[in-house]
Amino acid sequence: MHFYLLLWWIVRFCQLATAAAYYEDCGSQGANVLGVDITPCNSFPCTFTIGKQYTVRVGFAASEQFVKLINLVNRYVR
Numbered sequence: 001m002h003f004y005l006l007l008w009w010i011v012r013f014c015q016l017a018t019a020a021a022y023y024e025d026c027g028s029q030g031a032n033v034l035g036v037d038i039t040p041c042n043s044f045p046c047t048f049t050i051g052k053q054y055t056v057r058v059g060f061a062a063s064e065q066f067v068k069l070i071n072l073v074n075r076y077v078r
Helices: 002-017
Strands: 031-039 055-062
Touching: none
Parallel strands: none
Antiparallel strands: 031 055
């Protein structure tokens, strides 16, 4: 019982600490982007502070076999 309660709190905290980011796939070949998560970012658009570290996770599903992957991320700045 205590394990499930602890697991529930961990899941709730992770949901509050991360948010699925809006993204545009600009022509991925051989893979489908499933989602992008940015931590910490509680709401969008995210506000990034100079000197602070952020984690960006990109989930994808390969539609063919790869030997080498190249990750290219662009950003929009207002």
